Amino acid sequence: MFTSIDRISDSVAVLGLDGELDASNYRDLMTTGEQLYAEGVRTLVLDMSDLEYMSSSGIVALHSLALVYRGQAPHDPDAGWEALHAAQADAEAGGPHDQLRLVAPSEAIDVVLERTGMSRIMPVFPDRAAALGG
Amino acid sequence: MSELASLADDPGLEVLLAAASALAGGAAIALEDSPGPDGRSLPLRLDERTVGHVHYDAAVPGELAELVRASLEMTIRGARAHASRVRAAQELAIGRDIQRSLLPRRFPDVAGWRFAADYEPAREVGGDLYDVFRVRGSGADVALLIADVTGKGVPAALLMADTKALLHAAADNADDPADALSRVNRILTLERRSSLFVTAALAEVDAGSGALRLASAGHEPPLLLGPGGRVEQIRAGGPILGAFAGATYDLTDCQVAPGETVVLYTDGITDTRDEGGTFYGEARLLALVAGLHGVEPEEVLAAVLDDVRSFRGEAEVYDDLTILVARREP
Numbered sequence: 001m002f003t004s005i006d007r008i009s010d011s012v013a014v015l016g017l018d019g020e021l022d023a024s025n026y027r028d029l030m031t032t033g034e035q036l037y038a039e040g041v042r043t044l045v046l047d048m049s050d051l052e053y054m055s056s057s058g059i060v061a062l063h064s065l066a067l068v069y070r071g072q073a074p075h076d077p078d079a080g081w082e083a084l085h086a087a088q089a090d091a092e093a094g095g096p097h098d099q100l101r102l103v104a105p106s107e108a109i110d111v112v113l114e115r116t117g118m119s120r121i122m123p124v125f126p127d128r129a130a131a132l133g134g
Numbered sequence: 135m136s137e138l139a140s141l142a143d144d145p146g147l148e149v150l151l152a153a154a155s156a157l158a159g160g161a162a163i164a165l166e167d168s169p170g171p172d173g174r175s176l177p178l179r180l181d182e183r184t185v186g187h188v189h190y191d192a193a194v195p196g197e198l199a200e201l202v203r204a205s206l207e208m209t210i211r212g213a214r215a216h217a218s219r220v221r222a223a224q225e226l227a228i229g230r231d232i233q234r235s236l237l238p239r240r241f242p243d244v245a246g247w248r249f250a251a252d253y254e255p256a257r258e259v260g261g262d263l264y265d266v267f268r269v270r271g272s273g274a275d276v277a278l279l280i281a282d283v284t285g286k287g288v289p290a291a292l293l294m295a296d297t298k299a300l301l302h303a304a305a306d307n308a309d310d311p312a313d314a315l316s317r318v319n320r321i322l323t324l325e326r327r328s329s330l331f332v333t334a335a336l337a338e339v340d341a342g343s344g345a346l347r348l349a350s351a352g353h354e355p356p357l358l359l360g361p362g363g364r365v366e367q368i369r370a371g372g373p374i375l376g377a378f379a380g381a382t383y384d385l386t387d388c389q390v391a392p393g394e395t396v397v398l399y400t401d402g403i404t405d406t407r408d409e410g411g412t413f414y415g416e417a418r419l420l421a422l423v424a425g426l427h428g429v430e431p432e433e434v435l436a437a438v439l440d441d442v443r444s445f446r447g448e449a450e451v452y453d454d455l456t457i458l459v460a461r462r463e464p
Contacts (some may be wrong), residue, residue, distance in 0.1 A: 011222075023286065056401075057285075059284060064329075116372060
């Protein structure tokens with residue numbers, strides 16, 4: 001699923017995604033994103049220009065990373081949900097955030113982002129340059 | 135029981151040790167928890183841990199002891215893999231039972247309306263749900279519900295059971311379907327311990343007038359089939375349930391005329407792939423149902439499922455297929 005990780009600076013990284021993001025690999029995306037955060041990355045750009053398909057598991061990964069990059073706890077399926085949900089409510093009340101940015105999703109993926117509400121919490125850019133300039 | 139005893143609970147191990155001992159002229163070879171005192175023992179490794187030791191007499195050739203050690207490791211790994219497959223199969227069966235128990239056995243009798251639905255599970259347990267149920271309070275007669283959990287297995291089935299109960303209660307007490315979805319979303323985000331999300335479309339229908347009010351939580355838009363090949367996607371904005379604490383949902387009104395049909399479905403239909411990996415897609419579904427105005431709900435159901443299955447061919451089944459059809463009689 002990953003083609004590349006580009007460290008633009010200490011605090012900015014671009015992950016290039018390709019192929020399919022689904023139940024078989026969405027946890028890999030979460031893990032990679034969380035590792036980059038732990039290394040000091042605070043703006044994560046997901047380049048989706050070569051991503052052909054995203055299942056609903058992809059939505060879970062994006063939502064989780066959006067919270068991580070706001071400084072909230074990562075999704076842990078086993079523990080701490082009340083705390084996470086409370087933190088999340090605060091984060092959403094705080095208005096738009098742009099620590100997680102998406103680049104060039106396909107039309108089909110864009111429909112899913114729009115329909116599920118993900119595009120409300122993560123900005124979508126037409127290309128890498130626009131995402132990095134924003 | 136030591137860890138080794140529980141791992142090595144297989145009659146094949148006894149046979150293997152006895153055969154090795156016979157090959158060494160009756161010298162002792164045994165499986166023990168601790169290493170031997172005199173260096174004549176070999177560690178048994180499993181998942182990069184030592185779980186036991188093969189002890190052997192001076193009369194046993196080192197190569198034979200090594201053969202026994204390697205065989206024991208393989209046997210234990212095989213037994214563990216088998217146990218894990220059995221557990222997975224049991225979990226699958228439990229998930230299927232929960233999921234099947236959520237589907238309605240029969241539809242309510244609603245004057246002037248007919249319903250049909252089908253659900254085809256994928257190999258893994260998914261979290262699809264459909265329902266037709268009477269509502270109190272909002273002035274509507276009957277609710278149509280279709281939903282899909284973003285996950286698999288028992289957790290998805292349990293979340294779906296929870297969501298179904300919440301939606302029924304909310305539909306009875308809320309002003310309209312949008313209010314019902316926002317109530318359920320509030321409970322799922324603030325009170326439930328789940329990392330899974332739910333997409334859902336909830337429509338309330340006034341049976342006599344054909345007035346339909348729809349709210350959607352990130353679900354595929356239901357289709358309204360009219361005469362002359364007209365197919366309308368009934369859209370209502372709103373995010374998935376369980377992800378955004380303060381989410382609100384749009385309400386969309388439309389009119390189902392006598393003879394017209396409403397089709398609700400999950401993305402298992404449009405995300406079906408053929409053997410080459412191509413998606414079935416929304417466009418093919420819309421084109422197909424455009425020719426299905428005026429036919430009975432069971433026929434709409436059969437036509438869609440037949441077309442999806444023939445498109446799929448021998449390709450792997452990735453997701454549940456769920457479709458709910460409601461027709462206002464002419």
